[in-house]
Amino acid sequence: MIEYDFSAIEKKWQDFWVNNKIFKAEDFSDKPKYYVLDMFPYPSGSGLHVGHPEGYTATDILCRYKRMRGFNVLHPMGWDAFGLPAEQYAIETGTHPKITTEKNISTFKKQIQALGFSYDWDREINTTDEKYYKWTQWIFIQLYNKGLAYIDEVAVNWCPALGTVLANEEVIDGKSERGGHPVIRKPMKQWMLKITAYAERLLSDLEDLDWSEGIKEMQRNWIGKSTGAEVDFKVDGHDAEITVYTTRPDTLFGATYMVLSPEHKLVERITTPAQSAAIDAYRREAALKSDLDRTELNTEKTGVFTGAYAINPVNGKKIPIWIADYVLASYGTGAIMAVPSHDTRDFEFATKFDIPVICIIDPNAKDAAAENINVADVLAGKACWTGNGKMINSANEAGLDINGMEVTQSKAATIKWLEERGIGKGAVNYKLRDWLFSRQRYWGEPFPVIHMEDGSIRLVDEKDLPLTLPEMKEFKPSGTGESPLANAGEWLDYVDPETGMKGRRETNTMPQWAGSCWYYLRYIDPDNNSQAFDLEKEKYWMPVDLYVGGAEHAVLHLLYSRFWHKVLYDLGIVSTKEPFQRLVNQGMILGISYKDSRGALVPNDLVKHTPEGPVHMQTGEKLEEFPAKMSKSLKNVVNPDDVISEYGADSMRLYEMFMGPLEATKPWNTKGVEGVFRFLRRAWRMVAESEISDRKMDAEELRTLHATMKKVTEDLETMGFNTAISQLMVFVNEFSKCETLPREAAEKFVIMLSPFAPHIGEELWRILGKDDTIAYEPWPEFNEEFLKVDEVEILIQLVGKPKTRMMMPSDIDQKGMENLALANDEVKAAIAGKTVRKIICVPGRLVNIVAN
Template sequence: MKYDFASIEKKWQQKWLEEKPFTAVTGDKTREKFFGLIEFPYPSGQGLHVGHARPFTAMDIICRKKRMQGYNVLFPIGYDAFGLPTENYAVQHHIHPAKVTHDNIENFRKQLHMLGYSFDWDREVNTTDPSYYKWTQWIFLQMFKKGLAYKASMPVNWCTSCKIVLANEEVVDGVCERCGGQVIRKEKSQWMLAITKYADRLIDDLDDLDFIERVKIQQKNWIGRSEGTEVDFTATNGDKLTVYTTRCDTLFGVTYMVISPEHPYLQQWKDQIQNWDAVAAYIEEAARKSDFERGELNKEKTGVRLEGIEAVNPASGKHVPLFVSDYVLMGYGTGIVMGVPGHDQRDWEFATKFGLPIVEVVQGGDITKEAFTLKDDTGIMVNSGFLDGLTVKEAIPTMKKWVTEQGIGRPKTNFKLRDWVFSRQRYWGEPIPLVNCPKCGWVPLPEEQLPLLLPEVDSYEVTDTGESPLSKMTDWVNTTCPKCGGPAQRETDTMPQWAGSSWYFLRYMDPHNDKAFASKEALDYWSPVDWYNGGMEHTTLHLLYSRFWHKFLYDIGAVPTKEPYAKRTSHGMILGEGGEKMSKSRGNVVNPNDIVDQYGADTMRLYIMFIGDFEKAATWSNDAVKGSKRFLDRVWNLAESASDSYDVTPANEAVIHKTIKKVTEDVDSLKMNTAIAAMMTMVNELNANGCTRGDLKYLLLLLNPFAPHITEELWENLGFAAQTGKMCCQAEWPVADESKTVASTVELAVQVNGKLKGTISMPTDSEEKAVVDAALAVEKVRKATEGMQIIKTILVKNRLVNLIVKPAK
């Protein structure tokens, strides 16, 4: 009978839906729990792609194996459905975002079923569902009440054509990615979340987590903690110029200073700066650049010297020029930096361009672009007054003490991490449940009035001033203050897409609870997530934001653990044929539907895991997909040829137990490709040795998490479902018997003077004399050694014996 994957896969997908073998049970004390988590998808119109299939399939394999090992597994799914792409599509096609979202989710759901994922579908969540975002709003209100949510004026990217605020990634080469219009920087009042208050904990608590090292490194680098000193320089007009430095020992080497184009001092000094027109033009030019463009290390250094105002070096007392330059960002440090061109590459480039002095203060290095000596603790200080002769290691605390005693410095811990800009001037997001009262200020909505529903609007376009479409809905905006009962107005900004994805794993624990985001019982039982897999592109923002939210909820007693995820792994991208990134413009995007239609879901699953090292990028090959299909055909044919016996063939015991051991270990370490290779070897040996249904049972159990449809069908066809009363996915995962991983007998090649003369079957690890005696009993060996003297025996244990002979005297 031919392997009819199409009918088999539909059959089992329907059966799983009806019988629900993947349902998790909260509070089941008879089994150890396992919470496996994937990053829930954004349901775009393009549907599921192979980039989703790789991590989803891997975690599905892990969770299927865990269930078979007896764990109570929670493997949920949901949709991160608010956000800009849906809103843009809705505006363009005049379709309500809710309708777009509904249709996209329907398509995603079909595709997820199509690939046979073992999700607990009863726990499905959707961030746009009011019963979900009610609790997103509730969490925000708790942050507001604790002072972690606040409003501040922030520089934003403003498209002069679309008249909207853009995220940094929507600005390409200084223009709007969508319309090509000019983008400028402008100040706008935004809601902020004070994630920086958790910066130390977000770094320190990584030590206790099972995160792969590159994830920890990215988190630490993004937070960017450094221990340094704030030092006060003085401008010649008397104003204080505070800088942050990790190397206060280099103060004598400061030959210039730079101020950010956004620094308020510049506007205050307008009448004192003699070349104000040039400075103002530079400020305007800088406003057209994104922070990313401005912060690039390799970009050409630009700036304008402030004529009429200089800075005074507090260590040397010398006057140094003051520049405005766009590489200094107002959001990091103090918005003013000191230039030490003798020992910093960026400063050297700037000083070289503007003809500024370069002073060596740490002896021993060339003062060139390529060579600097700041990192050498043993370097000797020179040209540094009272620090001369000290090592760098000695000079740093000496200078720290001096600036502190002089009242011009203080120890400071600094972070690259900025507070989270939390509001969006958009329609398709969670309404922020606050009202602005002329008497009471910002007042939270009473919790019993949540959720604050997103109202219907006729237009999803932002206003000409860049306000949210909600601002035009006066009936919705105008309300009463919950505190004083007077007239007030609702906040018309909405939350960013990151909001709903910062806590979704908690809702999975108890998705239908209308009294809390999850019950204490569910939280105590399922927390924390045991294994979270996701892309490296989400290692910083999403992972950091969700850890921050969870820590806050822990602080207010709402969750039982200080960290949300015990383990975090990441996967590599799938590249198009030829090794290029998949994109519509290149025409190399692979649609899973096409692969499933042609070869079946099990082939798709198997290939996406066999494609290469899971943590590294891998290149798609349509020809290689066929190899995975041929393997499944061989499994099917092997099952049809298996004998009716349910006993295990002794000759197959070793390969069975070796494969059990290998697959079990490889799944636990995300080496899915080598696990599949081991099962391919097992199929080869079962074919060579002949196999029974008893032999095949082990192959089906091991292969089931990878190719669940074909294995369920064969499990049923071979009588195992009737025997056990269970589907294959509900059967017990096999355990390797170490004593049986080595064959009791082995085939050895017999050579005479290097030429093959036959084979012998011997007990494993036989001694040389027994092997030689058995070899000499082989007729061809006996004839080849007649009249000859054995002068040497070469035995490669369990593989071959080579008899070196010469004519007897």
């Protein structure tokens, strides 16, 4: 008999799968299709961490299960390989990003293959491959032709000292992350994508998706739809109007001032000479601050009076116009009417600058009490009330009277009045902004764009794609804020072959999101050189049936790719409105960390384990164990390679799934790997090192087998991997007690184990005398018949408390249960002298006797 030698077994079957293309997905098969997608990784230099294989293992188990269920499964993998780290490494070492990327991909691929995932490697894609980004560029051209791509002056984080533009996350407290140099806002010409044109569809189509409510809610918040009205205010003494957006048109009578964002285009025109110096100073200061700074310093409201007044259209009153950076240029119209009595921000501002507060809503007394707000204070303008109530002081002589109305009603009435007079209209607004689509980097897709001498923009002809990145030796920033491509020499030059007009190529590149926006479509037809993908194949495979990945992509990646997908849908080249039908986010895996009594973190290499618990190696102080994000500084990072070499890939996979529910955050505990490893060894011994017999199973064995088939099947359908594994453990615990193992039980168990631990599954299948792969064996069907028992243990409760247990026939009716229970000696003794009020019988479970 052979020992369980995981390293030999795993190598053997991984080679077998790859060499025989066991997991090749077939286009247009008669079988039902099932498309399972993993979020493809950025192949970083540090290799795989234990978080990656969590989602990958879950999808792999499901794919293997679905194949056994007769599905034609598409399960591909690829590389999201453009990105900053390779470029930074290039700046430091001169190594071309292409070389770094290739090296990292090969490490990642080796690590992923060592886990035995059943990917169809013939469909591997790489976003930095010019055969791939040719089509990313092609999609950009389609976006441009549809009017969804435009150039705009947008402020970027410009760091003069580094001579480069920084991403938001590279700026900390207004300083560059590296070096701590000052960062300022500098307007630059940038490509924008008009995602806002799709805001409504991105919102409403969420409805039919099988995603967790949490993720849908995050997307809804990000899109941020609000309904209200736009209202025009005349400026006193000027031939000008200011349009404001408000969600509370009903509060117009309470508007006592108006605020423009510092960037508002009317500010210069309306500012009075006396105020202009102060206004200029304030605007200059605001321009230097990033949006982030503006919101971080949100403690004190600031602002300056322009000297001008607006006319409140409902009552003709003159109200002062201020500028303040709490009003953002990018939302709504960049101007607000301020109602300090019923908006907390306006109230703070008005209090600070002594602006009148006029109450126009009499608060609902109960609501006010619940929030500890004094109604008299609100009515006197000394407190702010944002809740419900009845309108007061809200009528004019021009036919608007909303006094006494509740909020919704008064809103509608006001909008109607404004619309009739042409001074306002109902309006909808979204927080969602257009997508800043250019980066000042080398390592990204070049835009297929030429800026011509005469100022026009020309797109590269589709037949001339891909526009490849030029070979360069230096990847340093250009120093002007442009991408390193500004130094690309001849590559930049373009001459129109017919007119001879000169042009210069776009030097921006696309962001990392671009390649990941449509990769799921390329897997469908990865080698197509005449189309992004074949339309018939797309119809066959789409949509993605299950998409699994980390929650960190909940908003941006998923929103951006949904947007591109809808554009492609409108172009008629994809057949579904949405790309990802079902989405599951795997939880984070935490490492074990330690802290001392003061709560200070202690790196794991300074911790000594004693029988009394962990202590500090140097001070001997007792430490407390707790889960924390894996990080280099805490030295609590678990490397999958180490786990695999010690316990094998099957144990690694099994443990990742056994830890807890896929979507939960859970701490890694290497002792737990040992536990599942022991289970696999027990399973090995049970099948490979004990006698397999053709004897008939007894009723109890049949029940265990069929209960296991039922539980594992149902748990796979709901992705309850941890409980499926525990049932397989129960099976092994039961059948290990048998002298000989019935052949049927052995075979069905090995089939059920194989999606979770495929290497040992294949090997045990061989040992059971089979000579084909187990990957396409039909999944075993359980039979409810065998789950039946003649007698069940019924709990007898007395007034809801467990009293005793007794056996009863399993098909007994409620009356029979009652009779048997009352005939029980213990029950008789317990209810002696008491009156039975009520008896509740739950078949198969319990009898509850209410007596006193």
